[in-house]
Amino acid sequence: MSHPTSAPVPPPVRGSSRSASRGGPVVVVPQRRRGRGVLPPWWLTVIDAVLVVGLGVLCAWPLGQAWTGDRWLVAVVVGLVLGVVIAWTGARWRWGPWLTALAVAVAYLLVGSAVAVPNRTANGLVPTADSLHDLVIGLVQSWRESLTLPVPLTETGVVLIVPLVTGLVGGLTAGVLLWRSRWPGLAGVVLALVLVLSAAFGDVTAPAALTRGLVGAVIGLVWLRWRSLRHVRARWGRRVLATLVVVGVAGGAASGLGALADPQANRVVLRDHVDPPFDPHDYPSPLSKFRAYKKEPLRTETSLFSVNDLDSGTRVRLAVMDTYDGIVWNVSGGPESAHDSGTFRRLRNDPDAEAKATTRGSITVTGYTGVWVPSVGDTLSMTPVRDGRADDASAAELVINRETGTVAQIGGVTTGTTFEVEAVTPPPLVDEEIAVLAADPSVSLPAPRIVPEELADRVQRWQVDDKFAGGSGGELALFLRDAFREHGFYSDGIDDDVPAGHGASRLAELTKTATPVGDAEQYAAAMAVIGQQMGLPIRVVLGFKVPPGGDDVRGQDISAWTEVKLAGAGWVPFDPTPPEDHKLRKPNDDPDEEPQPQVLQPPRVPGEPKEASDNLQQGDGHRKELDVLAVLGTILGIALDVAKVALLLSPLWGVLLFKFLRRRRRRRADDPTRRLTGAWHELADRVRDLGVRPAPGSTRRESAYAVAERYDAVPVVTLAHTADRHVYGAGEPTPEEAHAYWADVDTALRRIRKATPWWRRLLARFSLASVPWRAGLERLRAGLGSRARRAGRWFAALGPVVRVRAGGRRLARGVAGILHRDR
Structure with a gap:
């Protein structure tokens, strides 16, 4: 539409243009537009970039608790800088989404090799085929490995792709929102999402997390508020002070509510909800193998391992068990263990171990097999050595539960490996010192699920017989230790029929008589069970005692004891097993001088079946039966895999791509008239996919009335009139009018979508109603038919030539035959 030349020109205004029919003349501000936003001045761009990188590093700081070294920080910074640079370049040169995505992919492949997988590059910088392969595969695998591998994560493998991609995507998205959108404040939301993602992929420990969050919130709020109101004169000192007060009050309220919800301030991260590569519950209870060490060979x-520089009597620990399910004592630290039981993390050597260690020695594995690594005291550092050199592969597989001190190696120890150990061993305490110590109230172990009544009754009788006036802490631990040692008898079960095991039925059998008989397995288990019921922070330890005058440790040196956490002294060991020479003398040990005649015994009446716990394998808490749920889960998993493949190969993706390219072609048409009519066609196709089918050959207005019958709140009829006026009226529509018409169509489509159920909208995206597939098939068939007709005409034209050549060949053969006869 044209406007009178005499009309005064209004002052330049910012905002999107509208058609002349809706608002009069429009004057476009001569500024550099980038997408839907205006590129800010260079000084503001620099401030934005610096704050995005700085706040991004602050928000990604929780990742540092899950990685060793500083390469994770380099990856985050490089990712943020790359994202910001690509966002600014795209805004400066008006890149579209596809070109921006291509730039991100190229930058990721070129720089990611040196940052995330430097060990796979040439000279640590130049990308290779292996590094590019790791970068592509790592986009999927790195997220899983960063959660399943024990922390702290090393700088090898593809796990550094997580901080790199986090920084790259966060910096790019924040930059695009700042410089190419109408909502630059959403950049703060993006940085908050970076914080959430980093905390989720971090570790359960995060020092000063609340302080970093408050500092980031204050800086982000002040920055974004000043950015939006930088042209307004205001008292920014008052605004900053008010922001500090609001954030401080909110932070205090959040910390208070968090303390009320979780008094122990335990963080929850994603790795707590995945199965780690080392779960102690995947292996039998170490204590269940106690009797096997007492048997030959x-x-x-067999020499299990040899020790050097360790004194005689030193306790070499294999495993610490603090959970009892009525069947076995087991090592804690799995996905469902209590926080007081700790979790298994990658063993990181203390850099100050040389100054702190009170015990140094080496343990060489000879005949021992298993995943539990022999250790001493509180392990500060452990270095596996093979063939005189440090074994980095074995060191990467060492994990430790810092709460219990249990060390394990994923996959099991290797014969011939020497573990050089530096540890802290507390000095031994005498009984008088232990008796005055109280139990440590900071430890709360899970109570045993089953406590045999016979065990509880026997301990109560001992309290009466020994006149134990009652006590707690060290005094109660000493009473239990002495009671089992004085009232019990020792038997390793080799020369008699004393059964092994430490389930509830075995502990009941141990204490149902006044003369308990058993070995260290039963006595340590019984003392720990009754001790936990009486409120002691007590656990069971399986290990060996270094024999006097010898370096080789064998099965006969196996032992089991208990440890109680006492205030000011740590975990103090208690050995409740009677001496090995304190054995019960049975009445029939002496020969009977007057043997009695044998009497025929009555037939044995079948008794009740054994308890279910007697049929369970040691270390297993479930019956070995067909798991129907597991079978159903496997079938469901296969069905899901088939569904995934079918979804990836589905032609429906082609429908989405066709509709996307069609909309793009209509919106970017060179002719404003075609661009405007393309907007109407887009509206008509969308409502056709939603089920509105106008009569064939309907005009725009007739189609609009059909749409209005279902969506009466959408001005579709007005849009049809506007399109007819621009197409059939005098003059050509301007590009601004076409742009404004597209904006009106987009608004109408949003209202239509809001008035449509979600399932109908989903089906409409894959609907073929607006896809001219029938016309395409007709064109394909017509094209093939025309090609076939042209080929037929071509062969028909070649017919005379073929006949002439065939006749010439027959004439030549005839002449040759005549000449042959004449000869």
Whole structure:
């Protein structure tokens, strides 16, 4: 539409243009537009970039608790800088989404090799085929490995892709929102999402997390508020002070509510909800193998490991068990363990171990097999050595539970490996010192699920017989230790029929008589069970005692004891097992001088079946039966895999791509008239996909009335009139009018979508109603038919030539035959 030349020109205004029919003349401000936003001045761009990188690093700081070294920080910074640079370049040169995505992919492949997988590059910088392969595969695998591998994560593998991609995507998205959108304040939301993602992929420990969050919130709020109101004169000192007060009050309220919800301030991260590569519950209870060490060949014939620089009597620990399910004592630290039981993390050597260690020695594995690594005291550092050199592969597989001190190696220890150990061993305490110590109230172990009544009754009788006036802490631990040692008898079960095991039925059998008989397995288990019921922070330890005058440790040196956490002294060991020479003398040990005649015994009446716990394998808490749920889960998993493949290969993706390219072609048409009519066609196709089918050959207005019958709140009829006026009226529509018409169509489509159920909208995206597939098939068939007709005409034209050549060949053969006869 044209306007009178005499009309005064209004002052330049910012904002999107509208058609002349809706608002009069429009004057476009001569500024550099980037997408839907205006590129800010260079000084503001620099401030934005610096704050995005700085706040991005602050928000990504929780990742540092899950990685070793500083390469994770380099990856985050490089990712943020790359994202900001690509966002600014795209805004400066008006890149579209596809070109921006291509630039991100190229930058990721070129720079990511040196940052995330430097060990796969040439000279640590130049990308290779291996590094590019790791970068592509790592986009999927790195997120899983960063959660399943034990922390702290090393700088090898593809796990550094997580901080790199986090910074790259966060910096790019924040830059695009700042410089190419109408909502630059959403950049703060993006940085908050970076914080959430980093905390989710971090570790359960995060020092000063609340302080960093408050500082980031204050800086982000002040920055974004000043950015939006930088042209307004205001008292920014008052605004900053008010922001500090609001954030401080909110932070205090959040910390208070968090303390009320979780008094122990335990963080929850994603790795708490995935199965780690080392779960102690995947292995049998170490204590269940106690009796096997007492038998040959492990008893005396086989050397399990040899020790150097360790004094005689030193306790070499294999495993610490603090959970009892009525069947076995087991190592804690799995996905469902209590926080007081700790979790298994990658063993990181203390850099000050040389100054702190009170015990130094080496343990060489000879005949021992298993995942539990022999250790001493509170392990500060452990270095596996093979063939005189440090074994980095074995060191990467060492994990430790810092709460219990249990060390394990993923996949099991290797014969011939020497573990050089530096540890802290507390000095031994005498009984008088232990008796005055109280139990440590900071430890709260899970109570045993089953406590045999016979065990509780026997301990109560001992309290009466020994006149134990009652006590707690060290005094109660000493009473239990002495009671089992004085009232019990020792038997390793080799020369008699004393059964092994430490389930509830075995502990009941141990204490149902006044003369308990058993070995260290039963006595340590019984003391720990009754001790936990009486409120002691007590656990069971399986290990060996270094024999006097010898370096080789064998099965006969196996032992089990208990440890109680006492205030000011740590975990104090208690050995409740009677001496090995304190054995019960049975009445029939002496020969009977007057043997009685044998009497025929009545037939044995079948008794009740054994308890379910007797049929369970040691270390397993479930019956070995067909798991229907597991079978159903496997079938469901296969069905999901098939569904995934079918979804990836589905032609529906082609429908989405066709509709996307069609809309793009209509919106970017060179002719403003075609661009405007393309907007109407887009509206008509969308409502056709939603089920509105106008009569064939309907005009725009007739189609609009059909749409208005279903969506009466959408001005579709007005849009049809506007399109007819621009197409059939005098003059050509301007580009601004076409742009404004597209904006009106987009608004109408949003209202239509809001008035449509979600399932109908989903089906409409894949609907073929607006896809001219029938016309395409007709064109394809017509094209093939025309090609076939042209080929037929071509062969028909070649017919005379073929006949002439065939006749010439027959004439030549005839002449040759005549000449042959004449000869």
